[in-house]
Structure formats: structure tokens, C-alpha cells
Amino acid sequence: MTHARTYSGTLIQEPSLREQEHSRLARRAAAEGIVLLKNTGTLPLDLSAPVALFGAGASRTVKGGIGSGDVNNRSNVSIYQGLKDAGLRLTSEGWIEDYEARYHAARAAWKQKVLEAAKQVDNPFDAYSANPFVLPQGRPIVPQDVQGAAAVVYVLSRIAGEGKDRRLEKGDYYLSDSEWNDLRTLDRLGLPIVLLLNAGGPVELTDLLDVAVHIEAVLQLSQLGQEGGHAVADVLLGKTTPEGKLTATWARRYTDYPCAERFSYLDGDLEKAVYQEGIYVGYRYFDSFGVQPLFPFGYGLSYTDFSLRFAGLRVGSDAIEVDVETENAGICFSGREVVQVYISCPQNGGAKELRRLAGFAKTRLLAPEECQTLTIRIPQKQLAAFAPQKQGWVVEQGLYGVWVGNSSASVTLCAQIRVDAETLIERTHPICPLDHSLDELGAANAAQKEASHPAGLPVYGFCPQPQSLPERPAAPLAEGPVEELIPLLYGNITKGTSTLGSAGVRVPGSAGESTEELEASHGVPSLIMADGPAGLRLRQSYQVDRASGRVYGVGVLGSLENGYLETPPQHDNADTYYQFCTAFPVGTALAQTWDTALMEEFGRAIAREMEEFGVDLWLAPGMNIQRNPLCGRNFEYYAEDPFLSGTLAAAVTCGVQQSGRCGVTIKHFACNNQEDNRMGVDVQISQRALREIYLRGFEIAVKTAAPAAIMSSYNRINGVYASNSRDLCTVLARQEWGFDGVIMSDWNTTVPDDGSTPWKCAAAGNDIIMPGNPDDDADIRSAYAGGSLSEEDIRTCAGRVMALAKKLRG
Known part of the structure; x- marks a missing residue:
């Protein structure tokens, strides 16, 4: 039977020409973002001299963070593989083999822990984010592991992600006992040590560097995406000269950061920051x-x-x-x-x-x-x-x-x-x-x-010149019966909607869509949205029933970790479509290039994949300020400096939007600087700090690159939820900055009794509530009927959504 619907992806499983080209770009970007922090002459390494390789990230290099910032790409190159592919002989093969066994055992135990926790919560993603996988430690290093080696490479790795801040504990911000013992053992053996930091943010190294005299080179890798291992080999062996620069200050002690003891969970009060x-x-x-x-x-x-x-x-x-x-x-x-x-x-x-x-x-x-x-x-x-x-x-x-x-x-x-x-x-x-x-x-x-x-x-x-506010044409008011326009104010309601990966229907694994209810009656197509910011986050593959044309869905757990937690069943009489996206370096690693031309090239590559898979809006770049190194989502963000963050985001935006068929969604607007209680925390901040530090990057991106969309954050700012804030969404973004695109909420921000109010989103100028649920519709209709929400507000929000759909979908 022939079905009229077209499906995203391809029936061909082999790597495409686009995959190969973007893999080369990912490798080049990764190498350019590596920061050389110390080198007494050990680097570059001599390819003819054997090396001993250790550390949790040696064979299991962390490509990126977890949560919506993940990418379900085809495969990843570890540092172990990268060095082997380059022809470097390793003396520690036995240690690596033993570590692989420990890793697989730890993954299996973690999977069971998450599955059990998921039975106790309404949203399985909460169980996943509350129990991040921790890389196991390897066995103790012995002298035989380094026999014949001219140098040692040690990879120190960390995993962090959405929904939980990093911990001020051993094995996270601090070295674990095992890491400390490994590095002290290696230091006593007297070989030059190259320390590689495969983490989304700082790890405190001061005591180690003070005592380990043989740590002769230190490199901050961040998390380098699918080609990280090859990029590391390029730099270590001198094929590429390191050129990255830090985008955040690394303190000697955590307590050296301003107001460090009051960040997130540390002061015991998650209700306010x-x-x-x-x-x-x-x-x-x-x-x-x-x-x-x-x-x-x-x-x-x-x-x-x-x-x-x-x-x-x-x-x-x-x-x-x-x-x-x-x-x-x-x-x-x-x-x-x-x-x-x-x-x-x-x-x-x-x-x-x-x-x-x-x-x-x-x-x-x-x-x-x-x-x-x-x-x-x-x-x-x-x-x-x-x-x-x-x-x-x-x-x-x-x-x-x-x-x-x-x-x-x-x-x-x-x-x-x-x-x-x-x-x-x-x-x-x-x-x-x-x-x-x-x-x-x-x-x-x-x-x-x-x-x-x-x-x-x-x-x-110098004589400064007063500047007038930018002018933008007012968004057209949507026409037609106002009750018919209300569905434009929230996303396409689907069964199984969650905070991650199951809200998209037309492109499986996409984060969500604007409504499709007005396609037939008003010719307004739905807009497909996919997560970022290290690449598109889609399902790696999905199946379509040949008889009915129905796409077989997966649950939340099935959409995570490439189906490791919950393997999607294989169906008979079904076609399998493949959606292999590229896992580029994470936001911080890209920013460490300080290269606006590369960022624009990266944006064009993202747009190419968006067009290939039918995605209209990319939910990136993430550009919150790295206020504190413990923020669990810092790896997605560019810098502690708003000018650098805004300039780089503008370059990415120009690249993505160059063709006029794709749009970015800069996020999270604003002050989403912690993950613990991110949906309820009240950020208490002066207007000066708000404008000079936390809004300035958004302002630069809006004024210089005109992003298609902005995503409001979960948190409150001085008592008002960002998605309910007319000051942010209308007064600041539109009246002062001239923003003429769409503002959408973060996912499920209007959860009853635990978030912002649906009708107040529309009144504020937050045009779309994502991903949409029936409570949003009922609340908006009730507010309109009772006079709390005006007809003009509804028509204005709907008009902006219709205008963006027309702009991107023609």
C-alpha cells in the first residue's frame, strides 16, 4: 500500500557523503577547541616512542553531556582508538582491556538502577537525570603497565547534564581517591605525564599540580564530540598546533569563586538564588x-x-x-x-x-x-x-x-x-x-x-553617540475566530509527551512541534523542533509499518542513550529509517576556539542536517553565563563573559539561518544558571547585573543576527517566571531589542502547581507553550472567557507563530 506521507531519514544504513564531510568538520573543530594549559616540552609526542594510556576516559571518552544536549550519532572515537589509528604503540593494553570489563559491568548495574527508579516517578526522565552514570575507576596501575613507555597519557573524565548540578565531591569537582592514587603512582615512576581533562567544566587540580612534579603537560579537552579521539591524537602528535583558549576562569580553590558557598544546593535553599x-x-x-x-x-x-x-x-x-x-x-x-x-x-x-x-x-x-x-x-x-x-x-x-x-x-x-x-x-x-x-x-x-x-x-x-531603539514592523494580528487561533499558543499535543525526546511525531525523536490543527483550515504548517546544541538530537532509527504507514514510537527511556535503557522492539513487515546526525563538540569546546568563522561554518552544517531531516527550529545555541563551575549544564554554554557568548552565538545563528529555511532558538532566557530545582528557583538579582551580565549576550545575538526564536527559561526572576514575564518577553526583547521572532517556553514549564501559568505566557508575549498539553488549552480558554487574557494578546502571539511558519516553510 502506498502512503502519501513522507518520512525523515533514509532507508540506507551506510554512512552518507554528508556524514563523512561533517565528521571531518567535527574533527577539525574539536582539535581547534583543545586548550593547552601547561607544557614543559613533552608535547608534541614522538610517534615512534611508545606511550602508556590510562584513565576512565581513555577507552570511554565522554563525547558530550547527557539530557537534551546529547546527540544520538552513529559512533564515537575514543582517545584510545584515536591514538591507535594514528599508529602510536601503547604499553597499557592489559589495563585498557580490564577497564572495558569494569565499564560494561558498571553500565549494566546503572541501567537496573535507573529502571527501578523510573517505576517510582511519573516522568522516567526524572529518574534518568537524578541518577547520572558515573564512569568506574580502573584497577590500580602497576609498573608493568608502563614498561617500555616514553611517556604517560592520563584521561580524567566527568559526566554531567540536564536536571542536576555537579557535586562538590570527590569524583566530580574534586579528584577521586583512585585518580589521586593513580597519578601519584605514575609521578613516582618518573615518566613525563600528559594529563587530559575530558570534562564539561573545571576539576580542581591545584594540590595535584603542586606535588606531582612529572605532570609536564595539561590539556583541557572539554567534551569533543564523535571525533574527539582523532582530534586529541592530532594535537598530541603535533599534526595540529593547539590554539584553544579558556572561556571561563579556573580557580585554584572552589572557594575562590564569588559567593561560591551559596550556589545551588550548597546553602540548603533551592527556592532562591x-x-x-x-x-x-x-x-x-x-x-x-x-x-x-x-x-x-x-x-x-x-x-x-x-x-x-x-x-x-x-x-x-x-x-x-x-x-x-x-x-x-x-x-x-x-x-x-x-x-x-x-x-x-x-x-x-x-x-x-x-x-x-x-x-x-x-x-x-x-x-x-x-x-x-x-x-x-x-x-x-x-x-x-x-x-x-x-x-x-x-x-x-x-x-x-x-x-x-x-x-x-x-x-x-x-x-x-x-x-x-x-x-x-x-x-x-x-x-x-x-x-x-x-x-x-x-x-x-x-x-x-x-x-x-x-x-x-x-x-x-571619543564622543559617544546616543542610539535610538531599533525598529521592527509589528507582527501581524492573526485573523479568524479567536477561539480557532488558541491552539497556536501551545505545541502539538501528543500522547506520551515528556520533557525529552517523545514529543515529536513527524520527525521521530525531535523535541516537539507547533500545532498542526490549523494546517488544513488556515494553511499554517507545524514547525518541527530538535534539540541541540552539539548537533541535532533525533532518534538514530525508527520503524514504519508497511501496511498502515504508522511510525512505531518509543517511550522516554527508549529515546535516551541510543536505546540502551529500553531497547525498542523490532517489528515484522516494517521499514527501518535511519537518522544519523553528527555529534559535534559541546558548546564550551566550540567556544574555546574563539573562531567566529568556524562557528558560522558549524551553523551551516547544522542547517544542512536540519534540511535533510525536515527540522525547522534548532533548540540552540545555549548561551547562559557560566556563573559557577558546578552548573550541571555548563558544557552546553559558551562562556562566563557575555560579549564572547553573544558574539559566538550570533555567528552560529548567521550560519544556521543563512538559507532562510532554518531557524535557531537561543536559550534559556534568562538566568538559567543552575539545574537543581531549575523549574522553581527564584533568581534574585539587581537590574544592573541582569542587564550587564545575563542579558547582554542575548542582546548581542538578537541585534546582530536576528534569531528566529528565543526559548524562555524555567526559573523565576525576582519572583516572576521567565515565561510569564512581560518585562522580558515584550518590553525587553521586542520593544528595546527589536526582536520580531517567536518566543517559546522550555518544555513542560506549565506543569500544574509546579510552574508558570499558561494564560500568563500569552499575556507576557511568550507565544508558544511547549510541548503542549490539554491543561494549557483549558487554562487559556478560561482566562480569555473571564477577561484576564485579551483578544489582542491571542491574535498577536498567533500572528507571530503564523509569520514564522510562513517564513520558514513558505
């Missing part, structure tokens, strides 16, 4: 308070050396351009450098960071003694501070320092900018008010109040 550090996040805190980090923001070594020379500055009407001549000063290796420009602002008595990132650029591949002059543009808003008392962004009067370097801690003051008069460059509206005072860190707390400006530096005058 008080952002007492204010604007002092990441390097802004470490620099301003004189706290020495282990590895600073923007830091990363190479196999070669670079020299930077300030080559001039030009002042425009609303921006400043800085020229920096960059030379590869080495004699052996070609490489690339990231030139970073920071601005120090006048210290006029209020809270002000010592320096802030104002611009950056990356060189092309430079041969030894080759030079390139980079021009780095600094928008005038990077000189501004938000002034709540003036309700706007202000460039203050005084001298601004221009600092050039290759990390936040390695910069040179090269020039000064003089502003003769304070200028209000942008007026804003009051948003998200606090109903009580907040005792934030301020200027009086800072150890360093102002950077010195020595005499003899060039001084350039």
Missing part, C-alpha cells in the same frame, strides 16, 4: 579583587610563541578599531593566536570591574616569523555601564584604558581613550524589579580599584 556578586562574575571578580586563578580567562598555550604589537587605533562615530600586529615568533611550528582587547573604565566610586573583554580576533595559520595585522572592532556599548538611576546605558566621562594581550591576565596597556562628557547612549525601561534591597559586592570590596595609566601613552578622543 541570590546573585550577591552582582557584576563580578568570572574574571571580572578575579581581576578586580586580586584573586589569583589557576588558569585565567582567555588563556591557552601553543607549540609556538607569538608576539603582539599595538599598531594603531581609529575612532569612529559609534565604535573604535584597534590594529594589532601579530607575529609567530617561533622557529618550528605554524599556529594561530587569539588577540584579545580589554577595556578598563574610569572608577568613579560605583562598582566597576577592573577590565572587561571588548573585542577579539583570531589570526590565520601563521608560519614561523610570519605576521598578520588584525583589526578588532570595539562597539561603543562595550565602554558603557548600565545606570539604574538614569534607566539607561551610560558612557562615563574620563579615561579608558585599551589593553591588548592573549588572556585576561596577560595584557598590556597600549592606549587611552578620553571621553569628555558623560553620555546616555541608550534609554531603557524598568524591568524585573526587586521588591527588596540586595547587598551586592561593590567598589568598596574590590582589592584593585583602578588600573594605573602611565604617562606617554597615546590618547584618543
Whole structure:
């Protein structure tokens, strides 16, 4: 029997040309994002010299985080496989073989634990997220394991993901006893040790590095996707020169982070999160308070050396351009450098960071003694501070320092900018008010109040220009009976809807769809949405009954871990369709490239897969600020710095949306900086910190790249759920930033008695509630009938959804 419906994917199981091309891109991106933190000369390794390989991540390298940020790709290359494929001889094959047996036993025990826990909860995903798999430790290392080796490679791995924050415990933020014993044993054996950090965020290394004298190289891999093992081999063996830079500060001690003891579960109160550090996040805190980090923001070594020379500055009407001549000063290796420009602002008595990132650029591949002059543009808003008392962004009067370097801690003051008069460059509206005072860190707390400006530096005058709010055409009001438009305000209601992987119907494994109820009557197609941000998250394969054309579904557990927890049954008289997507490096690893051209290329690759599988909206990039290293979802996010985060997200957005047929959904808007109680926590924050740190990246992405959609976060901000906040969804995003796309909720945010109110989403300008359930419909209709929700609000939200469907689906 012939069915009119078409199905996503292909009946061909063999790797496609697209898979092969994207695998090569994933490998290149992974290698570019690796950060060399220490090297005393051990690297690169000699291919002819045997190596001993150990650690939980050696043969079971973690490709990415768990939850909606996972990708069900075809296969992954471990570091063990990557080194073997490169031709490196390993002396520790016996240790690896023993570890594999331990790994499979641990996976089987974990599976049973999750299945038992799933019987006790309504949503099986809650059992999965509450019980993350922990890589087992290997057997103790003995001298025979390293016999004949010239060096040791040790892979320290961590798994984290959606729904649970990392723990301040051994085996997570701290080294486990087994890891500590392994590395101390190896140190005593006297061979050079190369330590590889296969984790989505920092692991505290200070004590280890203080005592283990033979750890001669340290590399932060993050989680590198499906080609991670090959990328690591490329770097370790010198095929590729490391060029990544950290996008978050690594502290010597966890307690060195601002307000560290109050993060998430640590203070025993998950109902509220008080952002007492204010604007002092990441390097802004470490620099301003004189706290020495282990590895600073923007830091990363190479196999070669670079020299930077300030080559001039030009002042425009609303921006400043800085020229920096960059030379590869080495004699052996070609490489690339990231030139970073920071601005120090006048210290006029209020809270002000010592320096802030104002611009950056990356060189092309430079041969030894080759030079390139980079021009780095600094928008005038990077000189501004938000002034709540003036309700706007202000460039203050005084001298601004221009600092050039290759990390936040390695910069040179090269020039000064003089502003003769304070200028209000942008007026804003009051948003998200606090109903009580907040005792934030301020200027009086800072150890360093102002950077010195020595005499003899060039001084350039700059006159900031007031900017008007951007203009966008108003969304057309949807026509027709208002009661018929209400289904556009929530997703396509399906049986078995969950927080992960079972809400999509037309593309199996997709996260969800907008409604299909108006397709026949109004010609409004449903929009297919798939998770990210390391690639598309779809089911690897699915079956279709030949007689009826029905797609056989799977439950929540079947959609996780490529079906490991619950293997989907195989059906007779059915066709199998394959949807092999690419697992690219996680968001942090991509961001560590500091390469906007690569990020745009990555975006184009995502769009190619979206078009292949029929996906309209990619639920990424994730761009929340890495406020604290214990956030369980930091691996999805780019940086602790909003300018870097927004600039990289804009590049990805431009790549995805280049063809006009695909859209991104930047998320989670806003202040989703912890996972424990993410659906209920109330973030208490000043308007200044909110705007300068947590909203600024979103603002940059919206204004420079016009993303198709925004996803609101689960949490409350100063008492109001983000999806119910008209201040965020309408006043800020649309009136101030000119956003003209669709805003959707995070999945199941309107769970009764445990989240936001459905009709208030529409009233706020949160156009679609995802993934949609009957309670949403009943609540909206009741509010409309009772007069709480206006007809105009319904028509406005529906009109934006219809406009986006027309834009993407024609």
C-alpha cells in the first residue's frame, strides 16, 4: 500500500557523503577547541616512542553531556582508538582491556538502577537525570603497565547534564581517591605525564599540580564530540598546533569563586538564588579583587610563541578599531593566536570591574616569523555601564584604558581613550524589579580599584553617540475566530509527551512541534523542533509499518542513550529509517576556539542536517553565563563573559539561518544558571547585573543576527517566571531589542502547581507553550472567557507563530 506521507531519514544504513564531510568538520573543530594549559616540552609526542594510556576516559571518552544536549550519532572515537589509528604503540593494553570489563559491568548495574527508579516517578526522565552514570575507576596501575613507555597519557573524565548540578565531591569537582592514587603512582615512576581533562567544566587540580612534579603537560579537552579521539591524537602528535583558549576562569580553590558557598544546593535553599556578586562574575571578580586563578580567562598555550604589537587605533562615530600586529615568533611550528582587547573604565566610586573583554580576533595559520595585522572592532556599548538611576546605558566621562594581550591576565596597556562628557547612549525601561534591597559586592570590596595609566601613552578622543531603539514592523494580528487561533499558543499535543525526546511525531525523536490543527483550515504548517546544541538530537532509527504507514514510537527511556535503557522492539513487515546526525563538540569546546568563522561554518552544517531531516527550529545555541563551575549544564554554554557568548552565538545563528529555511532558538532566557530545582528557583538579582551580565549576550545575538526564536527559561526572576514575564518577553526583547521572532517556553514549564501559568505566557508575549498539553488549552480558554487574557494578546502571539511558519516553510 502506498502512503502519501513522507518520512525523515533514509532507508540506507551506510554512512552518507554528508556524514563523512561533517565528521571531518567535527574533527577539525574539536582539535581547534583543545586548550593547552601547561607544557614543559613533552608535547608534541614522538610517534615512534611508545606511550602508556590510562584513565576512565581513555577507552570511554565522554563525547558530550547527557539530557537534551546529547546527540544520538552513529559512533564515537575514543582517545584510545584515536591514538591507535594514528599508529602510536601503547604499553597499557592489559589495563585498557580490564577497564572495558569494569565499564560494561558498571553500565549494566546503572541501567537496573535507573529502571527501578523510573517505576517510582511519573516522568522516567526524572529518574534518568537524578541518577547520572558515573564512569568506574580502573584497577590500580602497576609498573608493568608502563614498561617500555616514553611517556604517560592520563584521561580524567566527568559526566554531567540536564536536571542536576555537579557535586562538590570527590569524583566530580574534586579528584577521586583512585585518580589521586593513580597519578601519584605514575609521578613516582618518573615518566613525563600528559594529563587530559575530558570534562564539561573545571576539576580542581591545584594540590595535584603542586606535588606531582612529572605532570609536564595539561590539556583541557572539554567534551569533543564523535571525533574527539582523532582530534586529541592530532594535537598530541603535533599534526595540529593547539590554539584553544579558556572561556571561563579556573580557580585554584572552589572557594575562590564569588559567593561560591551559596550556589545551588550548597546553602540548603533551592527556592532562591541570590546573585550577591552582582557584576563580578568570572574574571571580572578575579581581576578586580586580586584573586589569583589557576588558569585565567582567555588563556591557552601553543607549540609556538607569538608576539603582539599595538599598531594603531581609529575612532569612529559609534565604535573604535584597534590594529594589532601579530607575529609567530617561533622557529618550528605554524599556529594561530587569539588577540584579545580589554577595556578598563574610569572608577568613579560605583562598582566597576577592573577590565572587561571588548573585542577579539583570531589570526590565520601563521608560519614561523610570519605576521598578520588584525583589526578588532570595539562597539561603543562595550565602554558603557548600565545606570539604574538614569534607566539607561551610560558612557562615563574620563579615561579608558585599551589593553591588548592573549588572556585576561596577560595584557598590556597600549592606549587611552578620553571621553569628555558623560553620555546616555541608550534609554531603557524598568524591568524585573526587586521588591527588596540586595547587598551586592561593590567598589568598596574590590582589592584593585583602578588600573594605573602611565604617562606617554597615546590618547584618543571619543564622543559617544546616543542610539535610538531599533525598529521592527509589528507582527501581524492573526485573523479568524479567536477561539480557532488558541491552539497556536501551545505545541502539538501528543500522547506520551515528556520533557525529552517523545514529543515529536513527524520527525521521530525531535523535541516537539507547533500545532498542526490549523494546517488544513488556515494553511499554517507545524514547525518541527530538535534539540541541540552539539548537533541535532533525533532518534538514530525508527520503524514504519508497511501496511498502515504508522511510525512505531518509543517511550522516554527508549529515546535516551541510543536505546540502551529500553531497547525498542523490532517489528515484522516494517521499514527501518535511519537518522544519523553528527555529534559535534559541546558548546564550551566550540567556544574555546574563539573562531567566529568556524562557528558560522558549524551553523551551516547544522542547517544542512536540519534540511535533510525536515527540522525547522534548532533548540540552540545555549548561551547562559557560566556563573559557577558546578552548573550541571555548563558544557552546553559558551562562556562566563557575555560579549564572547553573544558574539559566538550570533555567528552560529548567521550560519544556521543563512538559507532562510532554518531557524535557531537561543536559550534559556534568562538566568538559567543552575539545574537543581531549575523549574522553581527564584533568581534574585539587581537590574544592573541582569542587564550587564545575563542579558547582554542575548542582546548581542538578537541585534546582530536576528534569531528566529528565543526559548524562555524555567526559573523565576525576582519572583516572576521567565515565561510569564512581560518585562522580558515584550518590553525587553521586542520593544528595546527589536526582536520580531517567536518566543517559546522550555518544555513542560506549565506543569500544574509546579510552574508558570499558561494564560500568563500569552499575556507576557511568550507565544508558544511547549510541548503542549490539554491543561494549557483549558487554562487559556478560561482566562480569555473571564477577561484576564485579551483578544489582542491571542491574535498577536498567533500572528507571530503564523509569520514564522510562513517564513520558514513558505
